[in-house]
Amino acid sequence: MFPYKTSFVLKKNTSQALYLQLANQFILYISEGKLPNGTKLLGTRPLSNLLDVHRKTVVACYEELEQQGWVKSVPKKGTFVKDDLPILNQQELLGVKQEDDEEVSSDFAFYKESLLPEKELIKGEEWTTINDGISDTRLAPTVEIGRIYRRISARKNIFKDISYGSTFGNERLREVLVEYLNSSRGLKITKNNLLITRGSQMGIWLSAQLLLKKNDVIVVGMTNYSSADITFMQREATLKRVEVDSEGIVTSQIESICKTSSIKAVYITSHHHHPTTVTLSAERRLHLLNLARKYRFAIIEDDYDYDFNYNHAPILPLASHDDRKNVIYIGSVCKTVAPVFRIGYLIGSESFVKEASKYRGYVDRQGDAILELTFAEFIKSGDLDRHIRKILKIYEERRDLFCSLLNSELSDYLDFSIPKGGMAIWVKLSSEYTWEEVKREGVKHKFSLGDWKRYDMAGKSHNAIRMGFASYTNDEIYDLIKKLKLIFSVLKENKKK
DSSP: OOOHHHHOOOOTTSSSOHHHHHHHHHHHHHHTTSSOTTOBOOOHHHHHHHHTSOHHHHHHHHHHHHHHTSEEEETTTEEEEOTTOOOOOOOOOTTOOOOTTSOOOOSSOOOOOTTSOOOOOOOOTTSEEOOSSOOOGGGSOHHHHHHHHHHHHTOTTGGGTSSSOOTTOOHHHHHHHHHHHHHHHOOOOOGGGEEEESSHHHHHHHHHHHHOOTTOEEEEESSOOHHHHHHHHHTTOEEEEEOEETTEEOHHHHHHHHHHSOOOEEEEOOSSOTTTOOOOOHHHHHHHHHHHHHHTOEEEEEOTTTTOBSSSOOOOOGGGGOSSOOEEEEEESTTTTOTTSOOEEEEOOHHHHHHHHHHHHHHTSSOOHHHHHHHHHHHHTTHHHHHHHHHHHHHHHHHHHHHHHHHHHHTTTEEEOOOSBSSEEEEEEOTTOOHHHHHHHHHHTTEEOOOGGGGGTTOOOOOEEEEEOTTSOHHHHHHHHHHHHHHHHHHHHHHHO
């Protein structure tokens, strides 16, 4: 006799109806063979008494089971598990105990991508974590954005915007961005040149899909944005690296490559080079544009950091001088406002953007229309510019404090230059130490360095990493430097032993 009373657990304080809870548990026992084919189920009245539920609950359960094909009802005889149900095979791992935290693999085989690193788990609030330059989400204008979002959502005709839309992104946001970027960055584009993305990384991925196949050559910096490198490597492209100095990527080395190889694209972060933070000089910008025209390659300009300049106004992007449509210009508001707002853009020739929209339609179909309408109004109203002006002052103050403390407290261990913009500092460690040592010792003090190896994809052992400063308050900066100083003092003492 099946132990009905002890086998079913019904929770009356949940949103799921009791009859569905009961039906789902019946299905589990039937599929596992604990209620074999042909088994006669207990009558509705006895079962309702056993489980202390209304008889109508059991009746509804049995009706649901019959409609789903698990049982059959025979007049004047009762309800039976169907005779023709296959038994779900349960493989037992004899002698092997599955630990709670052990990863359970699938029965089927699937491909794993060795190029894709696992993201480090976010530490608790008591931990100090180094990031590579992100905005302070506590300063995000969530009240203003929320107010606009609610107002747009309440429109009587909003139903027109919440169905399937264009794979190019919301038309209103495209129009607003065209006006904004033409005005602020000297571009000369129409909405047909612009595709909304879910941030800069999607723009990089889409560009790689259209430009690169196996063995195609793309030129990148000796130090470069690791996510871009991985995206290009996934396309099985050949990455040719050139040096990056105080004026940015060395374009004379690109010219030398062009004379001996056919290249498809050059990837640059013009404001400010990721990871070293240097800005590409005006001379090299023009040189690179001329090379693109002469050798007919694309320039992927990832201008993720355009808004953050402290010593001077932003330099106009290469795209503003590009009358031949050699530049694919990529940007986003994720860095400026908050990472959660996945609003970015890809700009290029009409034909390139049209083709990119096809790919975008298969990985994302379309964006979030209400969010995109919200940001269209947020930008159009001037709220974005006001937010940028506000945080620029705060981030500049944090940069100055961070650099001052690095210099006064850690100059024996670290070398750096004060960045002219951005949200991070390129910090080189003394050759006496390694970042792996810092990471190991840091764990003891609840200090997380993150994946520091991603800053040296070329394997040059330059011993430098990015340290973000924008996301920390002044008090948090003091605490971060204090922990770093403690870590280095321990490492120094250990070397004396």
